[in-house]
Amino acid sequence: MDNRHSILTDTLPDQAVFALDIGTRSIIGMVGMPDGDRIHIVAIERAEHTKRAMIDGQIEDIDQVAKIAGQVKDRLEKKLGCRLDKVSVAAAGRALRTESVTYEMELSRPQKIDAESVSRLEAGAISEAEKLFMNRDDKDSDRQFYLVGYTVSRYYLDNYMISNLIDHHGRVLKADIIATFLPTEVVESLYAAMHKIGLEVASLTLEPIAAINAAIPQNIRLLNLAMVDIGAGTSDIAVCRDGCVTGYTMAILAGDEITETIMKEYLVDFDTAEKIKADIDEGAELHFTDILGFEQIITRESIFECIKEASSRLCEEISAKILEVNGGMPSAVFLAGGGSRLSGLKEGIVEHLKIDPKRVAIAGNNFKINAYSDEYDLENPEFATPLGIVISAGFSIVNDSFRVILNDRPAKLFRNGSFTVMDVLMMNGYNYQDMIGRSGQNLVVSVNGKRTVFYGEKAEPSVLTLNGEETQLSDSVNTEDWIVFIPATRGKNASAMLSDVAELGKGNKVLVNGEEAKKDAPLKSGDSIVIETTEAEIKEEPVLNDGEEKPVKADSSSPAHQTSNEQGENSRESKGKITFFLNNNPLTLPLKPDHRPYYLMDMLEYSGIDFKNVTGQVVLEVNGESGYFQQELHSRDRIMIYQVK
Template sequence: MQKEKQKKQNTAAGETPENYVFALDIGTRSVIGVVGVMDGEMLRISAVETVEHPKRAMIDGQIEDIEQVSRIAGLAKSRLEKRLGYPLRHVCVAAAGRALRTQKASYEMELKPSQSIDEEMICRLEAGAIEAAEQQFAPETGEENQPVFYLVGYSVVQYYLDDYPISNLLEHRGQRISVEVIATFLPREVVDSLYTTMHKTGLEVASLTLEPIAAMNAAIPQKLRLLNLALVDIGAGTSDIAISKDGGVVGYTMATIAGDEITEAIMKKYLVDFTTAEDIKMKMSGESEISFKDILGLEHTVTPEEVKQETEPVKRILCKEICDRITEANGGAPSAVFLVGGGSKLPGLCECVSEYLKLPASRVAIGGNNFLMHVSSSDEDVTGPEFATPLGIAVSAALNLINDSFSIRLNGSRAKLFRSGKLTILDVLLMNGYTYNQLISRSGQSIIIDLNGEKKVLYGGHPSAARILLNGAESSITALIKAGDEIVFEPAVPGENANPSLEDVVHFQAPCKVLFNGMEVEIGTRATVNGQPAEPEQPLCARDKVRTYSIGTLRELLKFLGEDEEQAFIINGKPVKPDTALCKGDRIEYAKTDAEAQPAKPEPQPEAKPAQETDAEPPENKVHITLNHAPLSLKPKPDKTPYRLIDMLNLVDIDLSKPQGNIVLHVNGQDAAYLQTLADGDYVDIYWEKRQ
């Protein structure tokens, strides 16, 4: 008692009461501010202010002009402060239900043999479906450009176990499980614009909910939500719809027409401006006669019945659109419908809705002012349906009917929570913009290549698992949260995608050179990628075809040079077998036959004649060829051996250690081997065939 008495004394002295609630309903047509103070279990309304937008600053309930909306919200705040005598620092707001995005999606998981399904697996399954639903909003954008959505809520349409529908997966076993969900999201820009607007007004957001939930809290008692009910908040530009069932709000949708349709019909019929048409609409349900001036200055007097008759076609279009959206979101007609918002006061609306939904007239009614059960006497008249949303925001925050007022903290900041009922850590994370990929650790993407005709998988890197602390202790995504909980979340870090190079899959032997019949030849490991010569550092891509060949033995060298593998050879003067390994600097030569090994008999020499001192080789002893279209005359070799194709490599700009494509070797237009002998008059072509 002493504490309550002290609070009242402080309030009387102009100090801000500790338990005040300030709610702002930022609508298309106006901003409504409500301030109340908790008095036991009741919210005592202290002041209400409504400020009209002077020009269009809101489009379908979403803030378009932050500067103007913050100015109007600031005007409502200053008027309230002037009346109350104390400053307002914290505000409760609601995001427009018409900004919600709803999407159906499914997700499937494979099970290990004999694996029992637990709650965490079901959570991961549902999180995967939610992620799939969100991705459908922007399927073509890159990961870094993906828009961020806050999860508002979701409902499971159906679970499947090995393709068979099942109502509960827990503790079952099978090969795979899947789920189909309907998920509702709020774009981040809607939330950000609300926070930015309030910040510019000098206010800190104390709680954030959705307008349909706030209106539901105001109009429909919690105990009634076990029934299948629909709440329709008819505003100026759109009509927000919320569906309750089994004790909670399970679906949201909207109709794109609302009260402005009626106003515009009156403008066209009677040639009046928007303000006059609004006034005529408001008088349809009371006065015996309605007088007004048209845009030409002419006086008119009509009866409410005449206006009702003129607007009847538009009213029926509005009702049909609302009923179609209710039926679509609910899968049929609900048990009852509650209408709130300024547009709900339109005469005959309840009867028209009941007709389209084929419900008894008694099952469609103006919102039941449930909030008055929690509002103490006040000088302010807040009984109209247009106050359902602002008072719903205030009452919801005051009575902790929205989870955001629980003050859950996530990574040191206040978490955004949009719906009521039991919430898990998974719900909190998804409501605050975290994605499935941040919750579930994934290995880096692997690639498959074709290595010498066989499939080879090159695996991505290992991931780092997500870490969750609840009040300082390790926890899981299935843990339930309560008021005051502190959550620390470190997102999973995916493993790096496979990014191999050729040397990661091929063991390259260090290159070196040997002498083959006096000719230098480089040996070692060589490889091609998709038919093109490749260096060890060349990156590999999925489905690349890699072929390798090694020149490490005599047999492999002979095959590479196109030589007869059965021919006898000596290495460093010693006979060897074909599979002998080669080493740097080895001298490889043809082994001499028995006939070649016998010493040649000396032939009689003709009498020597004085030789003429000239370096010119007789033309008949030279070998004349055409190399790459250029004539070339070659002196005989000192060892009298014939010229071979490989001898020409030193005469062209070809470096075999740095491949620039496929090497082309032609003699007289035909493919040739390196050791093919050349004859006088041969045409030789050696060049790189460039890679495509």
């Protein structure tokens, strides 16, 4: 019995990978088993779309795509003798957008770099990428884009390039990232089509990333190389150098451009035009029947003349995209996908790039580095994407190939590299406001010239656990981990009535913004209240809406380290209050109900930073160490919250 039959069971073994490459013209299914440092491909099936269910790499007809994908799945199940219930797929489509960003973060002093610092660095870079992308004029204004993942190309520590920042010492951190944006419907349509045929999406990556993982193995990525996967609807492009994938993009010109040109020139249907294109190198003459029923015979030379202009446009577009994403001429180019076989295409790329012909090759020779098969010829350039999906999932190059449960449901994961809790939350639609929360707005009025503040309720902090234990945003996520996240809830805005600051109806005259008040009324921030009386008493300082006393800050001129001062703070704590030292000044707050702890996020509103207009990276420190939002605070902790511009 061969190796393929030895793995047959009712369901695939956990380590096996079932991949579907859902292309514009066809769907290719591939099943592989990790075998040491290579993937053993045990089954391949392919089915053509009978209708134009895909346009430019994006699903238009979910039912039709599900139908064809179901046919591929059924054939593979019969061939293997087992059930397929999880699938790895790749997304692309004409709407894929990327944003490349370099982001720098300076720490308050040289220190050991921990995971939380790296997480903050990447989060800052992501925010910058989102800001740049959302402000772009060329973004489709009527579509909702969202960040689906990002790849870190390079890290820098004190201006020196480094592969891993963790545990090194330094002060200035920098990262180059490539953030990827897709409309919601692109990813959701993939999930919907797979759900219709009973498949759970176990891994989701990007088509250009999948293809480069097959065409350009890690051991040759020190060179500046470009990979172009030319499909029917799109041409996916990825480039690498210095061991990293440094960019990816796509051209919406591809094989269909040639097919449609043949249709118009010879009055044939799409399938006939596809056959003419495929058979262009088979002989000197081609025979076919046009849509009017006439038999035609055309020469190979006449077809080349017909498609010359369209082929030139395709080669020009691909070449321009390569130069754009790479920032110049690459050392070599690999052509993959079914379109790479089009006669004259390689020569056209050489002409438009003005590159040595020996530096442009059809991909396939390197496939055997990461995969092998006893039954199939894997050097077919059309296998770049499906093989890349299998390789990416099988070797966990895309860690989305394992399952993570978020709030009792499989999380959508979509990026290259390792995952943190923050990554999972952001990829599933949560943002920093969900993690931090906001206190309710304060109500500030003037009473006889004295500033009086009614404080809004504090935010209810978020709840975040990993496998039942409290966790940090920077903690790593592993296969089958489960995360529970309850977003922070914003506190209620402060509210107060005129009677909260002045006695009414006792012969005193109360003016609100210069007009005499006849009755009790709600106050608004900025109101000026004047009490003209010698009899009425101004009420005591207002209290928080939840019944707690107003926070008391010590005079900033009192040195925080003085023994007498700290003794005073101890006295306050004995009366149901707790004292911290924020930015070197004491801050005394009432104890929370049920003696719940204060968290670092609670200190943000007292830091003096306007979080609606942040102008630089916000640094969080507790007792001289890097802090995190959900860090529990203790009496007399020394806290620093400041911006680095």
